[in-house]
């Protein structure tokens with residue numbers, strides 16, 4: 001890098017020193033920590049996002065959020081030009097950059113990386129980074145640090161989008177790089193118009209048969225609630241009551257993570273809401289779960305990411321079947337769309353069984369949306385969801401191109417029949433559902449549209465299959481990196497012996513399934529168990545947690 005660039009960087013980096021003794025790692029969700037520890041990290045991630053913009057000659061994104069974590073935490077992650085997560089081969093550089101002890105080490109790292117990755121630091125290319133944050137108060141000073149980092153790279157500008165949901169920022173990055181308009185208004189416009197299109201093609205018989213049709217949404221006291229308020233004004237076919245819009249403490253007793261893990265009624269909901277369809281977003285609105293409240297109790301019936309996935313898969317398959325149905329007595333063989341479903345080991349076994357029964361191809365990846373997203377993108381239509389409610393549907397360019405053509409052809413030859421409607425519905429889904437990342441707002445609109453299309457209440461939806469009882473536990477160990485896994489995290493390969501012990505324990509339980517893995521976001525080993533009754537699932541999880549403690553705990557004996 002030239003002297004001018006060097007002096008700019010040395011000057012700005014000297015104002016953001018990393019806190020001593022803190023080592024951070026770019027995990028599945030970027031960097032996360034107590035907000036007070038993050039200023040220098042966010043500054044440096046600003047530099048990284050700028051370098052990525054220069055290298056790819058595209059717009060990149062920087063999001064400041066700690067999602068469902070407590071309000072005092074914060075975090076930072078980068079959106080790649082595709083709108084997806086930062087390319088995995090940049091993660092080690094992110095780690096090295098944030099942990100560099102002083103400005104000179106930082107510059108050396110940048111020099112080495114820029115040479116290796118052929119990134120020009122001469123300011124010739126005008127890069128741009130879109131910057132956004134969630135509603136955490138600490139986001140304000142962290143966004144300043146990010147701007148300083150971005151603009152300390154010559155030729156790169158920071159465009160502050162203000163408070164956004166994580167998926168909105170990813171959507172904007174993707175849209176900008178596709179040469180489309182990418183304002184917040186454009187986002188709402190795309191979602192609401194594609195939703196209206198789906199409503200227009202609802203089968204006649206199902207139009208008015210849902211009673212009590214109000215949806216109540218828990219906004220987790222984060223950014224999602226206020227954004228949904230704006231969106232809902234653009235929709236006439238939906239009655240939505242948004243609660244927890246930001247008056248209470250973010251994520252405290254509210255939100256998708258709380259509802260999914262605790263399975264109890266979130267704050268702001270009560271007995272008067274029994275019988276209504278309810279949904280919960282997480283703090284940065286990239287997760288969505290549905291639930292209903294059981295009468296006379298604070299328990300909920302959870303409709304999780306697996307069931308949202310199943311609803312989407314069923315609908316997409318139905319539309320594809322219509323499109324490829326017999327035409328004039330012969331099967332339409334013009335295009336065999338590859339439809340794939342991607343899950344993780346946390347998917348309830350009953351959901352996997354259901355999806356396979358539908359004849360769908362189901363594949364597994366390790367935990368973390370970057371893995372699911374990557375796998376889903378290999379299909380013409382790839383649907384992925386984590387059980388916790390993060391997921392989306394990806395459409396390949398070639399399939400969309402075929403669909404456009406088919407739509408044009410059908411609109412002249414088969415007017416009024418179901419086939420052109422199926423093509424239009426699929427095109428609308430591809431515009432409604434966020435192609436960059438899982439998005440609770442677009443996911444919610446698609447769930448609502450499909451329920452209306454099917455003429456289903458939430459009760460009917462929930463009956464698609466019955467979840468197997470499951471239990472999740474976390475165990476603190478001396479060193480969680482001592483555990484390594486294979487086969488999409490379903491088998492432990494290290495430490496030797498523990499998998500045999502888990503197998504022996506699991507075999508004692510009818511329909512038993514159990515796995516352990518090191519968390520990518522917390523310093524724990526997670527245990528997941530499933531069995532034919534809740535008692536059995538609890539007992540299996542507890543036994544395996546004891547095994548983890550015996551092999552890896554603070555008093556490990558083996």
Ligand SMILES: CC(=O)N[C@H]1[C@@H](OP(=O)(O)O)O[C@H](CO)[C@@H](O)[C@@H]1O
Pocket residue numbers: 028029067346367368369386388518519520521522526
């Ligand atoms: C069991 C579970 O819910 N794990 C979550 C959690 O990852 P862990 O690696 O399990 O800590 O946070 C990730 C990021 O939000 C999310 O992708 C993942 O599903």
Ligand SMILES: [Mg+2]
Pocket residue numbers: 067068282283284285286287
């Ligand atoms: Mg989130």
